[in-house]
Amino acid sequence: MPASERCSKSSDATKKGAIEMETLNDNGLTMVENYYRDYGYRARALKQAGKRIMGYISAAAPVEIINAAGFTPVRIKGDPKEAVTKAYGSMETLVCPFLLNAFDLALKGKYDYLDGIVIPHTCDSVSRTYEVWKRNFPLPYYHFLNVPHLDGAPSLEFFTQILKTFIRSLEQFTGKEISKKNLDHAVLAYNELRQAMRDLYDLRKPDQPLISGIEMMKLLVAVKALPVDESTALIRQVSKEVKERKTSSSQKPLRVMIAGDQIDDTALVEIIEKTGAQVVMDDISVGSKLYYADIEVTHDPVDGIAEYYLEKVSLPTFYRDKGGSYDENLELRFGHLKRFISEFDVDAVILLVYKNCDPYGFEVPATTSYIESLGKPVFYVEDEYSSSSSSRLKTRIEAFIEMLTQERR
Amino acid sequence: MAEERKQRMTATAAAAKVPKMVRANFTANLKAKEEGRPVAFSFIVNCYDEILRAMDIVPAWAESYSGICAAKHDAGRFLEKAESQNFSRSLCTYATCGLGFEYWRNELGGEMPPNAPWGGIARPDFILGTGQMLCDPRYKWPQAVQHYMRDVPAYIGGFYWPPYDENMDQREVENYYLKYAVEELKGVIAFIEKQTQRKMDWDKLEEVTDLVDRTWDMFIDAYELRKVRPTPMDTGDAMNTMVPLAFMLGTQEAYDFYKDLYDELKDKIERKEGVAEDERYRLLWGAGLPPWFALGDFQYFNSKGAVFPVERTYREAERIDRLHLPKLSDPLERIALRWMRYWTHWYDAARKRKGSIPEVERLIEYIEDYQIDGVVFHKAFSCRTWHSGIVLQAQILKEVYREIPINHNYYKRCGNRYKYQ
Known part of the structure; x- marks a missing residue:
């Protein structure tokens, strides 16, 4: 199904969607399936209810800061089943094929619910196409986060300053201070999510893993477009459900x-x-x-x-x-x-x-x-x-x- | 095997001298190795030129060697070696050519691969790379090549500059960028001191830093003589004359080269001697690596009355007075800030023109200063950093400036499998 059709179909679902976190009632895996099939479905519902949604590219984007600024972070992904048709006019084919595909989806309206996008400096493909995103997929907010390639004390100090500049930029955009309390809360919330995910990973350790690779992949993707607390709850629910499985x-x-x-x-x-x-x-x-x-x-x-x-x-x-x-x-x-x-x-x-x-x-x-x-x-x-x-x-x-x-x- | 090829014509005597200079660079690193003097792999725009020269480290320019292999139509066998190691052919082929070469050398127990162009490149005592926004192979290539020379240590320094933001003056954040770059340059020095047991001569570093300032000025002064009609030198030659700036910066020889070029161009201007017999079209080489295997193509343009009086590629310098540098006494701060102000030089102009970006402002500056009629963008398929965003530049140039003819070229940069598309 083309992305545009999926978008319009999901917007119907969005209208019905409630702002409240959807109840998990023993249907965690079903919800994972839904979130995976219609990536961003929950984020769109939240947007319609007046919440702010911030897209980001790659694992190097500090979602904790985005969360502390009052946004639900959504990791931008592509769709390998969707043929790239629109992106070729504005992005070179020599870039990362994932990025080209994701950009194509953006041009087709898949991410039109975003308030902005944060693009970290990870690789040449990502950093060199920052302006391409900005010009061809205009959103109220864009930020290029200059993540260094190195670790060690000077790099750490430098990156801390980069993050502080990012915080100031978000504060300017939202007109609201990002407090230490908000940041502390976000750090704890994401640490909790990480712990829940590690607990779930543990269920793959037995000779007969309790969760399949396909289910796990769907979950890994699904939680990239959910508020952190909902992600954690969903992971815990899935853990609970799969623990009840009997190995055959x-x-x-x-x-x-x-x-x-x-x-x-x-x-x-x-x-x-x-x-x-x-x-x-x-x-x-x-x-x-x-x-x-x-x-x-x-x-x-x-x-x-x-x-x-x-x-x-x-x-x-x-x-x-x-x-x-x-x-x-x-x-x-x-x-x-x-x-x-x-x-x-x-x-x-x-x-x-x-x-x-x-x-x-x-x-x-x-x-x-x-x-x-x-x-x-x-x-x-x-x-x-x-x-x-x-x-x-x-x-x-x-x-x-x-x-x-x-x-x- | 390398094909025998006819010597390409150059417009200037200066450009004709360059192949010998390149060869001398490689002779120097091979000789230094033989004599036990320290040799370092280094990469273009590493920003360590002053440090290398002040500490008498002999640079072995890894990209330059791959370029030589390509120009000699003899890169294919090294690329095949790299592919045998599962390096994708979509990666930077400067890097994969070098990696294939080192894999082969390692296979041979440290012996040079047979019939290596110009006798090969010295096995380095250490490798210097950078983590920066210029390109990924600057830190991934050193890391990857260590797989075939595990005893050779590497230092990767962080060297960043503020990204362009139309809503923020880059000078607001410049201080912490500068502080970081200086710390990392100190790190390079400490690393070299440890590897060589040599101490940095700070007075010499200051002298070399002065020399680099003067070389940048002389380079720009010489290149700006190309503004006149008919232009006395075009991009075909500039792809040679970039060598001292890229690979010999911090040497008196580099400065003298641009002084000689300046004098030669002045002389040509006086004699009204242009690159083309009948100069009718003035083109800007807007972006992209040159076709090293086909630099003679510029002469084809010349034969049609078209010249390239200016190019963006390899013009990695600006007149020092235009960078508005404060008076600094620490040479490391001078080096770092000079580069940073260079990379951010077109930001203010971009902020002043609604809808523009710095890369486009730079093109506009060249279009106006050099009376340009059209722009050529040239793309190599395996280089993301130079060639991503070119479509956008062309689009914005037309939007914010004027309808100007633009041509896009594509080629695959694959050694002796080079092909235009």
Whole structure:
């Protein structure tokens, strides 16, 4: 269904939608399905009820500050099933295919409920197209957040100043001060969300995971367009529902971890799980990259927020080097993969990198050799953010999993 | 193997000298390595030129070497090596050419790949990169290449400038940007001191910083002589004459080169000697990397009476007095602020013209100063930083300025598989 049709259909739903948080009454997974299928549905309802909604791009945007300013943050995503048709006239094809697709959706009206967009400096594709977004998809507020690539004391101090400039800019836009109390509250609320998500991830650890990779992917996406408290409640509800499941099979599936950046669609996971394998963990930017550390509660909450994004979110746009050896730096960059592989008993890793992605693309040999050094097979595939390539992807992934399944026999 | 190719004609004697200068740069890094003097991989607009020269570090310019491989039509085998390591062909091909080269060298146990163009590039003692807004490969390439030279340490310094915001004067936030950049430059010095056991000579650093100021001025003074009709030099030559600014900044040789170029252009102007026999159209090279494999194409334009008296590409300097720099005594502050004010130089003009952006203001300035009739934008498929946003620039230029003919070119920058589209 084209995005424009989905938009008009969902606006009917929006009219019916209540401002109050929808009741969860044992239907968490159903709500996840709805939120996933009609991304932004809840945000549109909130907008109609007079709330403010702020879009943002990438995992490097400090949602805590956006929340503290009184906005519901909505992560901008694309739709691989939607062919890019409008964006080509104003954005170059050599940029990240996810970004091009998301921009195309914006031009088609998918994000017309936003009050503004925050675009962090993550990669060339994102930073060089800031003005393209601003000119072609005009909204009352835009902010370019100059996130540095480095950690360490000077970078941290610099980023703290960048965040303070961002706060002032939001205050100017809303005409309202962002108080320490609001920031403290937002930090705690997002930490609570992270804890709830980690608790849910734990339910993937048993031999028979209690939640499928497809369900998990839908949830990871759904919560990116909900108010934080609703997200946390939804995650807890889903945890409660899946804990009641009884495992039917005694056979342990092949356990796969997916890795990459903005994988925000179930297509890849569906291909994997249709083979009988199960996705039990991820290292993606809408998933675990955001949830496996908390923001430290600091006297000035901006310090804790700065430290979290620069030092605890494992994106390849953050350069990690504490002056140690190459192998020590590899641990700083990929050590979390070792922990995930061990804790989630991962049998194999599928690394999907989008074409035109410099930050991930330059990491491929280092990432794959690190995983292989742990004795785990890794399958690397470059793809475009489009379902048009899913048949090719399917054949290759099925062959990889079949090979591993035969080795296990 | 490299094809034998006919020498490209240049309009100026200065441009004709450049290939020898480039070769001398590579001879210098290979010789330094042989003699045990420190060699560092460095990247264009790293902003460390003064520091490298003041500490007698021999730079081995990684992009420059990839450009040489491409110009010699001999990059394909290095790109294939990189692809064998799963580096995507959609990545920056300057980087993948260099990565393929280093992968191969590592495979050979440190020996130079066979028949490496111009004898190869020295294996560095350390790598200097930057995290900044100029491009991602500036920090991802050093990190990726370490995979094939694990014993070689890298330093990546943060060097940012305030982004353009039509509602905010960039000087409001300049102080904390400056403070950060200075801290990071101190970090580069500390890193080099640790690697080389050499101490920074601060007096020398100050001297080199003065020299760079003078070189920027001389570069602009020489280039601005191209405003006259007929223009005595065009972009075809500028793609050569950018070399001292990009790869030799902080040396007396670079300054002297632009002084000689200035004198040569003055002389040509006096003799009314233009690039084209019958100059009819004046074009601006609005953006984009040049087709290194086909710089002779500029002569095709010249044969039709079209010249490029000015280009945005590789003009990474401005006259110092136009940057309105305060008097600073710390050379690191001078280096940092000079770059920062350069990158933000067109912000004020953009704020004054409704609907404009700094990149477009820069084009408008060139269009007016150089009496330009049309703009050519040139896109290389694997370089996001230079080539994203060009469509927008063209659109805004027409909206806020005037209807001016614009041409977009595309090419794939793939070594000896270069193709126009």
